[in-house]
Amino acid sequence: YRQLNSQVYQYDFEDCFHVVNENNICHTANSFNEKCIFVGELFYCFIISSDSIRKMTLIIADNQDITRAGMIYISNRIFSSIKEVRTKNELIRQLSECPDAVTVLDYTLLDISADYLLILQERFKQVNWVLFSDSLSEDFIRRMAFSGKSFSIVLKDVxxxxxxxxxxxxxxxxxxxxxxxxxxxxxKEAKNGEEVSPLTVTEKELLKAIALGKTTKEIAAERFLSVHTVMTHRKNIFRKLKVNNAHEATKYALRAGVLDTVEYYI
Known part of the structure; x- marks a missing residue:
């Protein structure tokens, strides 16, 4: 907060806005998180929408005290609740209590394998993971990066x-x-992309557009093609790559270097 004069302070919170409430009572829906503060002769009611308070719990799973302390320092402005765990069993218990938490995990220190991590991902579908380690194998990085958007990966020396x-x-x-x-x-993917591709130049361009999330109508408009033509190309691409949907096609595009990995994650 910052002081405006001797009696009134202005509070600035992320995802918040102010309203004056004469009786210090919040007349809002139950889906809102509300805090009232008396400042001078004014009541300020800070209302945080239900959308902005999602994923407000952070679980830090690491058995190194210095790492947990540093992560708490960085994250206490982002999360309203921070929980620390040191073992795999503690992690499972906290995930059961907070099934939509963001979880920072150094899996190498908690005796968790890549396969077990994918099992946890399937069990706790709403959890978003930040894999935070300095000992990540090439196979692990590639596997997690392409296993879905619930896995973020960060090295400890960044x-x-x-x-x-x-x-x-x-x-x-x-x-x-x-x-x-x-x-x-x-x-790595660019190097793999040097291998012979079954796709034509046009099909690669269309695959990139699909991987970037563009719809058939958008692609058709950009390339001055009919929707039917784009649909035909799409079917041919899927057939050649032996994939069944856009998600699988996107994974191929990233592996083969058709899509710029940096551009995709931005």
Whole structure:
């Protein structure tokens, strides 16, 4: 907050706005999180919409005290509730109590395998993970990066602003790959893309558009094609790649270097 004069203060919170409430009573829907503060002769009611308070619980799963302390320092402005766990059993218990939490995890320190992590992802579908470690294998990085947007990956030696970016992305159910790993993934996929592709140049361009989330109508309008023509190309692309949907096609586009990994994660 900041002082406006000797009696009145202005409070600035993320995702908040002010209203004056004469009786210090909130007349709003139950789906809102409300806080009333008496300042001078005014009542300020801070209303945080139900959308903005989603994923407000953070679970820090790491057995190193210094790591947990540092993560708390970075995240206490983003999350209203922060829980610490040191073992796999404690993690499962906290996930059961907070099934929509953002979870920062160094899986190498809690004796958790990649397979078990995917099992947890399936069990706790609303959890968004920030995999935070300095000992990540190439296979693990690739597997997690392409296993869905609930997994963000950040190395422990990145700058503090990247860690904060990752937490904010995870809070809004968005995937974040730290710049170092995103660049590395792009280089690896570009190299793999040098292999002979079954797709024509036009089909690669259409595949990239599909992977970026563009609709058939949008692609048709951009390329001055009919919707029917784009649908035909789409079917041919899926047939050649032996995939059944846009998600599988996107995974291929990333692996083959058709789509810029950095562009995709931005």
């Amino acid at each position: 700058a503090m602003d990247e860690i904060e970016d990752a937490l904010r992305h995870a809070r809004h159910s968005e995937q974040y790959i730290c710049r170092q790993l995103a660049t590395w993934l792009f280089a």
